[in-house]
Amino acid sequence: MEAAAPIVSVVMPVYNTAAYVAQTIEAILAQTFRDFELLILDDGSTDDTPAVLKRYAALDSRIRIISRENKGIVASRNELIAACRGKYMAANDADDLSVPDRFEKQVAYLESHPECVLLGSRVVVMDPYGSPSYITDHKLTHEDIEKQLLGNGGGWAVVQSSMMCRTEAARKVGGYRGEHPVFSEDHDFYLRVAELGKFANLPEPLTWYRRHYSSTTRTYYLEKVKRHAETREKVLREAHQRRGLPFPADWTFSPITAPPRDEQARLWGWAALKHGNIAVARKHAKSAVRYGPFKLASWKLLLTAFRRSADTKGQVFPNAYR
Known part of the structure; x- marks a missing residue:
């Protein structure tokens, strides 16, 4: 049944x-x-x-x-x-x-x-x-x-x-x-x-x-x-x-754009720092330096991430690190 x-x-x-x-x-x-x-x-x-x-x-x-x-x-x-x-x-x-x-x-x-x-x-x-x-x-x-x-x-x-x-x-x-x-x-x-x-x-x-x-x-x-x-x-x-609507005469296609990998890593890294996820921020910082080694912003993120204490976790999805 x-x-x-x-x-x-x-x-x-x-x-x-x-x-x-x-x-x-x-x-x-x-x-x-x-x-x-x-x-x-x-x-x-x-x-x-x-x-x-x-x-x-x-x-x-x-x-x-x-x-x-x-x-x-x-x-x-x-x-x-x-x-x-x-x-x-x-x-x-x-x-x-x-x-x-x-x-x-x-x-x-x-x-x-x-x-x-x-x-x-x-x-x-x-x-x-x-x-x-x-x-x-x-x-x-x-x-x-x-x-x-x-x-x-x-x-x-x-x-x-x-x-x-x-x-x-x-x-x-x-x-x-x-x-x-x-x-x-x-x-x-x-x-x-x-x-x-x-x-x-x-x-x-x-x-x-x-x-x-x-x-x-x-x-x-x-x-x-x-x-x-x-x-x-x-x-x-x-x-x-x-x-039954007219199609807008001024319509144009707006494509999605993705930032370069080093820039994306920096964006994620600073967001992780903001939410107290130091270990995650360090991963993104290393990625930022790897893909943008000549960018001062990449090294700034790396220095900031490794100066912060990683003793506690910040906000993550429930059970995200089980």
Whole structure:
């Protein structure tokens, strides 16, 4: 006899994320809201990810693993949507972390706001080691979020790993569309779901969003800016047309830019110092000197980091250093 359907289906596509996925799973299992299933689709990982997933699936019956050859993020997200049994679908990427009361707060909001079809939150942006950098200032209301979606805000108007939506809505729009590459598939999905009801972001950060050197932003997006510009324009033109709105004559594509590696290390290093994470700051300082050895700013960070006492840890995600 099949178990009763849970309230929430958590969907997590994974690909070669052995360095982070265990902590991500533990953060989900630590949720105060317990009525969920965790659906993890391994998109043909070639590292230790499958072994990590197998270990956790043996520990908790709410975890269901789907493994197959690599097909890409769009196919993975759509397979996960099809597998959902819950009323709500919560997205959580394999390197991002949900705070313990994320599901509890999002379910409560969606239950009390039937007009809302998709809910996100502000997020804590963290470095590769789990040290916080800053809290985002995401817009909160449907009107402001849709304005960003129809402009240059892109898919960042709602962070994917903070998103909980009504599963019925995700299926009604046909899920994600395979014609759009990485980044645009989220943007296009949001624009179509927004035609079914209201969006909102909760003001408190319910997700810790990880940035690291091997993230998709660096390895995919920056190599294919021209293609992404063309796709972004196509997505937006279609969305304006569906809404009966004129496409802005002055629209221009604003690409994401990533700082040089030494500069990024310095930004993360100073943020780690600010939050009292001295050991992390020292790692970034060494990286800054390695990639920017002739930059005075790199040596200033290194000197400052090694002058500070490393006796105590500062603010990190709960259980980040278990």
